[in-house]
Amino acid sequence: MITISQATLEDLEGIIAIEQHVFNTDSYPPFVVRQLFDISGHYFLVAKDQNQILGYAIGGLNTELMQGWLLSLGVHDKARGQGLGKQLTEKIIAVLKNANAKEVALTVYPDNQSALNIYKNLGFKGDVVLDNYFLDHEDRIVMTLELNWYFLMVVQIKRGAGVEIKYNYCLRYYHYLRPIRIESLKNGTHCYYRKRNLRCYSSAAYKKAF
Numbered sequence: 534m535i536t537i538s539q540a541t542l543e544d545l546e547g548i549i550a551i552e553q554h555v556f557n558t559d560s561y562p563p564f565v566v567r568q569l570f571d572i573s574g575h576y577f578l579v580a581k582d583q584n585q586i587l588g589y590a591i592g593g594l595n596t597e598l599m600q601g602w603l604l605s606l607g608v609h610d611k612a613r614g615q616g617l618g619k620q621l622t623e624k625i626i627a628v629l630k631n632a633n634a635k636e637v638a639l640t641v642y643p644d645n646q647s648a649l650n651i652y653k654n655l656g657f658k659g660d661v662v663l664d665n666y667f668l669d670h671e672d673r674i675v676m677t678l679e680l681n682w683y684f685l686m687v688v689q690i691k692r693g694a695g696v697e698i699k700y701n702y703c704l705r706y707y708h709y710l711r712p713i714r715i716e717s718l719k720n721g722t723h724c725y726y727r728k729r730n731l732r733c734y735s736s737a738a739y740k741k742a743f
């Protein structure tokens with residue numbers, strides 16, 4: 534049975550072997566894979582049958598932007614066409630979503646039909662071909678998948694009247710650590726917060742608003 538799990542240091546050699554097998558001269562040098570593992574090994578997934586590595590996915594997270602990346606994906610020739618590439622992609626999306634990524638980005642060659650199938654089927658968007666994206670004089674497409682709808686709380690702040698919870702509603706939310714919008718109105722101020730951790734954001738926002 535094939536299982537997908539978080540990779541360990543012992544899996545790194547097998548991951549690098551598949552990377553080199555599937556990407557040839559475009560593969561990451563082993564030291565880069567090792568350093569990526571040191572920085573964010575918890576975003577490395579490995580697909581195994583018994584102890585044999587058949588595929589991997591390497592993710593990463595830009596914590597400033599809360600933007601996840603699928604940095605590399607590979608399935609050994611002999612295991613292709615069975616949905617493994619799709620499962621690895623789905624799993625890395627779930628891992629990044631769990632880490633609060635607001636979107637997942639990736640790059641793909643415009644003629645990589647099987648990879649494009651996976652990404653489009655999973656909802657990734659983007660069809661603009663960027664030339665020389667990796668400074669290698671080759672074309673790439675950057676695709677992104679938006680994640681996470683957040684419940685937002687709108688808080689009406691009236692001068693001298695404390696904080697009054699006005700109403701809740703659901704909005705697409707792009708910022709992470711700040712109130713997403715502050716509106717000054719005649720009768721006070723409306724602050725728009727992410728609902729989770731509201732208490733901690735509301736006091737900071739209160740100061741910011743006044």
Ligand SMILES: CC(C)(COP(=O)(O)OP(=O)(O)OC[C@H]1O[C@@H](n2cnc3c(N)ncnc32)[C@H](O)[C@@H]1OP(=O)(O)O)[C@@H](O)C(=O)NCCC(=O)NCCS
Nearest residue numbers: 555606607608613614615616617618619641646647648650
């Ligand atoms: C891309 C890759 C990971 C896909 O792995 P896989 O396990 O075969 O993927 P899946 O079995 O999940 O199939 C993916 C889709 O591609 C389709 N597909 C498979 N081979 C194909 C081919 N030769 N031409 C067009 N589509 C193909 C499948 O039908 C499937 O689409 P569907 O879900 O609409 O049916 C694998 O081919 C690979 O390692 N390629 C080299 C490395 C690479 O390109 N990585 C991605 C970099 S962006």
